Amino acid sequence: MILIFLILIPLITGILSFAVKGEGAKMLALISSMITMVVSALVSGTNFKETISYSHSWIPTLGTQFSLSADGMSSMLCLLTGIVVLVVMIAQVNKDVEKPGAFYGFLLLSQAGLMGVFLASDALLFYVFWELALIPVYFLCSMWGGEKRIPVTFKFFIYTFLGSLMMLSGLIYLSLQTPGLTSYSWADIVRAGNSLPPQTQMWLFWLIFIAFAIKMPIFPFHTWQPDTYETSPTPVTIILSALMVKMGLYAVLRWLLPVLPAGVAYWSDTVVILSVIGIVYASCIAMVQTDIKRLIAYSSIAHMGLMSAVAFTHSTVGMHGIMVQMFNHGINITGMWLIVSMIENRWGTRDMTKLGGMATIAPKMAIALVIISLASIALPLTNGFVGEFMLFNGLFRADSAAHISLMVIAGLGIILGAVYTLNMIQKTAYGEVSKMIIAKDLSINEYLGLAIIISIIIFLGFYPKPLLDLTAAIAGLIVK
Amino acid sequence: MMFSGILVNNKKSIGAIAVLLFTILLGVNIWDMCAAPANAPQLFLSEASPLLRIDPYSLWFNTLMTGCSLLYLLLMNKEIQKVGAHVAEYFGLIFFIMCGLYILSTYNNLLMLFIGIEILSIPQYILAGSDKRNLKSSEAALKYFLMGSFSTGILLMGIALLYGGSGMATGHGSFYIMDYVSILHTDALNPVALAGILFIMIALGFKVSAAPMHMWTPDVYDGAPTPFTAIMATVVKAAAFFAFLRLFQVAFNSLSAHWTLVLAVITAATLLVGNVTAVFQQSVKRMLAYSSIAQAGFMLFAVLAVNATAWQGIIIYAVAYSVATIGLFSVLVKLKDYTYDGFNGLAKTNPLLAFTATIFLFSLAGIPLTGGFMAKYYVLLAVVQQGQLMWLVIFALLMAAISVYYYFRVIIAMYFKPGNAELISPVTDTDKILLIVTCVIVLLIGIVPQLFLTVFKV
Numbered sequence: 001m002i003l004i005f006l007i008l009i010p011l012i013t014g015i016l017s018f019a020v021k022g023e024g025a026k027m028l029a030l031i032s033s034m035i036t037m038v039v040s041a042l043v044s045g046t047n048f049k050e051t052i053s054y055s056h057s058w059i060p061t062l063g064t065q066f067s068l069s070a071d072g073m074s075s076m077l078c079l080l081t082g083i084v085v086l087v088v089m090i091a092q093v094n095k096d097v098e099k100p101g102a103f104y105g106f107l108l109l110s111q112a113g114l115m116g117v118f119l120a121s122d123a124l125l126f127y128v129f130w131e132l133a134l135i136p137v138y139f140l141c142s143m144w145g146g147e148k149r150i151p152v153t154f155k156f157f158i159y160t161f162l163g164s165l166m167m168l169s170g171l172i173y174l175s176l177q178t179p180g181l182t183s184y185s186w187a188d189i190v191r192a193g194n195s196l197p198p199q200t201q202m203w204l205f206w207l208i209f210i211a212f213a214i215k216m217p218i219f220p221f222h223t224w225q226p227d228t229y230e231t232s233p234t235p236v237t238i239i240l241s242a243l244m245v246k247m248g249l250y251a252v253l254r255w256l257l258p259v260l261p262a263g264v265a266y267w268s269d270t271v272v273i274l275s276v277i278g279i280v281y282a283s284c285i286a287m288v289q290t291d292i293k294r295l296i297a298y299s300s301i302a303h304m305g306l307m308s309a310v311a312f313t314h315s316t317v318g319m320h321g322i323m324v325q326m327f328n329h330g331i332n333i334t335g336m337w338l339i340v341s342m343i344e345n346r347w348g349t350r351d352m353t354k355l356g357g358m359a360t361i362a363p364k365m366a367i368a369l370v371i372i373s374l375a376s377i378a379l380p381l382t383n384g385f386v387g388e389f390m391l392f393n394g395l396f397r398a399d400s401a402a403h404i405s406l407m408v409i410a411g412l413g414i415i416l417g418a419v420y421t422l423n424m425i426q427k428t429a430y431g432e433v434s435k436m437i438i439a440k441d442l443s444i445n446e447y448l449g450l451a452i453i454i455s456i457i458i459f460l461g462f463y464p465k466p467l468l469d470l471t472a473a474i475a476g477l478i479v480k
Numbered sequence: 481m482m483f484s485g486i487l488v489n490n491k492k493s494i495g496a497i498a499v500l501l502f503t504i505l506l507g508v509n510i511w512d513m514c515a516a517p518a519n520a521p522q523l524f525l526s527e528a529s530p531l532l533r534i535d536p537y538s539l540w541f542n543t544l545m546t547g548c549s550l551l552y553l554l555l556m557n558k559e560i561q562k563v564g565a566h567v568a569e570y571f572g573l574i575f576f577i578m579c580g581l582y583i584l585s586t587y588n589n590l591l592m593l594f595i596g597i598e599i600l601s602i603p604q605y606i607l608a609g610s611d612k613r614n615l616k617s618s619e620a621a622l623k624y625f626l627m628g629s630f631s632t633g634i635l636l637m638g639i640a641l642l643y644g645g646s647g648m649a650t651g652h653g654s655f656y657i658m659d660y661v662s663i664l665h666t667d668a669l670n671p672v673a674l675a676g677i678l679f680i681m682i683a684l685g686f687k688v689s690a691a692p693m694h695m696w697t698p699d700v701y702d703g704a705p706t707p708f709t710a711i712m713a714t715v716v717k718a719a720a721f722f723a724f725l726r727l728f729q730v731a732f733n734s735l736s737a738h739w740t741l742v743l744a745v746i747t748a749a750t751l752l753v754g755n756v757t758a759v760f761q762q763s764v765k766r767m768l769a770y771s772s773i774a775q776a777g778f779m780l781f782a783v784l785a786v787n788a789t790a791w792q793g794i795i796i797y798a799v800a801y802s803v804a805t806i807g808l809f810s811v812l813v814k815l816k817d818y819t820y821d822g823f824n825g826l827a828k829t830n831p832l833l834a835f836t837a838t839i840f841l842f843s844l845a846g847i848p849l850t851g852g853f854m855a856k857y858y859v860l861l862a863v864v865q866q867g868q869l870m871w872l873v874i875f876a877l878l879m880a881a882i883s884v885y886y887y888f889r890v891i892i893a894m895y896f897k898p899g900n901a902e903l904i905s906p907v908t909d910t911d912k913i914l915l916i917v918t919c920v921i922v923l924l925i926g927i928v929p930q931l932f933l934t935v936f937k938v
Contacts, residue, residue: 059928059929059930060930061792061930061933062857062861127848128848128849131847131848131849132848132849135842135847139895142892142895142896143895143896149896150892150896150897154885154888154892157884157888158881158884158885161881161884162877162878162881165877165878165880165881166874166877168877169860169864169873169874169877172857172860172861172864173864173870176864176865207874
């Protein structure tokens with residue numbers, strides 16, 4: 001029962017928010033996200049022992065149910081969603097947007113969609129939430145985004161919508177193969193998928209995988225991503241990069257790996273190679289970017305590439321690492337975007353060549369930037385290190401020698417990651433002091449938002465056990 | 481209704497009478513539906529005539545379509561009154577269309593099919609040309625009439641061939657569709673009957689504007705006065721589809737191996753032409769004409785799949801598509817400029833119109849939680865269940881993604897483009913309530929489709 005609140009709270013407050021005028025919407029969104037965050041923490045808290053589930057009949061003739069269930073992975077991602085949305089709302093406190101009612105309404109609706117995606121244990125319900133998360137984001141980008149926003153978000157929408165439709169047809173096909181009557185429940189879909197001959201699984205794999213690959217995004221399906229990140233307003237960029245890309249990876253772990261084992265086995269190498277190409281390619285492009293937003297967008301492709309590569313190598317440690325890293329990447333990139341938006345706010349530009357000297361004029365902000373950047377290049381004693389260590393460990397333990405050689409190439413991506421991230425720190429925080437438009441260090445709410453992020457980074461860097469415990473059981477299950 | 485024009489002089493009261501009569505019609509339909517299982521006295525006896533066969537499906541279909549038309553009349557009442565001087569005749573003709581619809585949903589004999597199609601079509605020829613001052617309207621009427629007569633000729637030819645073909649073995653032919661089930665066995669295949677089926681398929685394909693028999697659609701829909709386009713593109717089309725399905729599913733089921741491929745190619749062509757051409761339109765009204773071709777492509781899926789899900793599919797599709805399109809046309813009719821630019825900034829000048837239009841467009845594009853999604857879902861499910869034609873399903877999904885492009889262009893214009901959309905007629909409170917009701921129906925179909933399929937449990 002508690003699970004349904006995770007969806008209902010943002011959904012109802014989101015709808016209400018459209019009717020609220022002015023500042024009220026902001027407060028409503030803040031309060032709503034706080035409550036959601038507390039509920040998601042409760043869910044993850046109880047989840048060490050058991051899986052929580054809830055179901056209600058929906059369209060019996062189609063064999064679909066309104067059923068939600070939260071295991072370690074789901075509740076971990078719900079917690080991440082809760083934290084990230086809360087941090088976004090905190091950071092928004094002193095910012096003004098046009099039409100706040102609609103803006104916060106759409107943000108909360110997309111949160112409801114995300115929660116639904118992470119919790120759904122019925123394929124059709126999963127699909128519905130998958131779309132529900134996308135549509136508010138489409139409106140957010142198109143209405144509040146930067147220049148060129150309309151064509152860019154249109155491309156993004158059509159791209160992902162096409163992928164979703166492919167996935168839907170795959171899921172329909174699977175649901176018809178279930179033993180007995182048509183059923184969309186996760187267990188039945190898994191059974192149906194496993195019973196299919198390898199030949200069928202091979203083409204079905206792409207039908208389903210393409211939607212996830214576009215969302216993650218995996219090279220060569222990533223072309224929508226840098227433009228969309230760049231043009232979106234910061235809160236939306238955070239939702240997209242910290243949470244929505246996780247939808248893609250989550251979906252691979254939940255709805256692909258266990259469902260079509262033979263298909264996955266056949267295409268694993270292809271996906272791993274694509275992912276590794278993505279890592280190196282995105283890292284190289286990130287190095288020559290001068291716009292910080294684009295730089296982080298490409299670095300995100302590289303990070304996701306590493307996770308997707310490991311997802312297809314079938315090792316328990318690796319799988320466990322993905323879970324941990326999904327959480328950490330979400331936290332770190334949220335911090336990054338927050339700082340980028342502060343920089344843009346104060347200097348009026350995102351061009352690194354025109355920035356500099358942050359450490360002298362805004363020391364608190366510079367410290368936060370350095371800590372978060374170090375976490376994103378996985379320095380020991382930050383949260384990024386734990387995840388990345390496990391990921392590489394997983395790649396090393398993979399059965400084939402080819403994977404190990406690929407790992408070496410992927411490691412190159414990490415080195416390049418350090419290059420462009422440190423370069424960014426150097427250019428923005430140090431060097432010649434550039435003039436600010438609004439000369440101000442962190443405001444209280446920004447301070448609070450970054451403090452939450454940084455304390456999570458350091459806490460999980462020192463003591464990752466709670467996160468590891470939460471996801472240990474499910475990681476083992478997926479590999480089996 | 482026909483005579484109300486003589487008795488009543490006030491335009492408004494004519495509109496009110498029409499609404500009243502429609503409500504009575506709806507009531508009668510519901511009465512019969514409730515009475516059928518309970519063996520209570522019915523107004524129309526199921527076995528009244530061998531020419532018509534009233535089963536629960538057709539009753540339910542009639543009820544839903546009457547409901548849609550009632551919604552249409554309520555939303556468009558004032559607009560219909562504005563088209564020209566002969567208001568009573570317009571309403572009278574709409575009642576004729578409904579009469580044709582009832583025959584098409586219950587016919588049991590090919591001659592009744594023919595009569596139904598004629599009763600359905602002739603009022604449309606007149607309605608299309610009702611705006612006599614407008615050259616485009618006259619062109620639409622003439623084009624529609626010529627092409628329509630031509631296709632009726634083909635239909636008659638098909639019926640004649642089928643009659644002859646069915647009589648080859650036994651010596652006497654039959655017009656009754658139930659007879660074909662036993663006569664047309666695959667082993668006793670005869671080319672005359674097959675040719676008949678092909679001719680009927682082409683003629684009905686013309687009525688539902690399937691490619692390549694779709695050429696008339698854009699001009700007619702674009703030229704006809706908008707209130708009448710709304711009913712031509714929705715309820716009428718749904719009726720033609722129901723007739724199509726009834727014939728092919730009941731009578732020609734055993735021969736499906738012979739006509740499936742032809743129909744599959746027609747479906748693919750319809751989807752391709754409808755969707756791709758819609759992308760290039762500048763006028764929203766014309767875009768909707770092409771989109772109605774595209775949607776017809778999806779409805780053809782129900783005819784392709786010869787199984788029980790197809791019936792559910794066609795009913796849910798008919799309602800979802802009709803309600804959303806009627807709603808969209810009722811928004812369109814309020815606007816001065818029918819191009820995409822005419823929609824610019826509608827969200828600012830009239831948020832409610834923009835919001836409801838967005839829901840209707842979502843439904844047409846097949847976004848989940850709206851009726852259009854469930855409709856597409858059911859018809860595609862019907863075909864996937866057959867296990868063949870997976871290529872067509874994937875092709876249809878690609879086309880659905882294309883359709884998002886042109887539907888969302890309207891949303892982009894309404895919400896993201898600066899502008900000042902001008903209205904020609906004011907939006908009254910009644911309009912607002914009706915539009916919201918329409919929206920709720922669209923969402924209801926998307927969330928609880930079984931509500932609209934209750935008949936299938938009986």
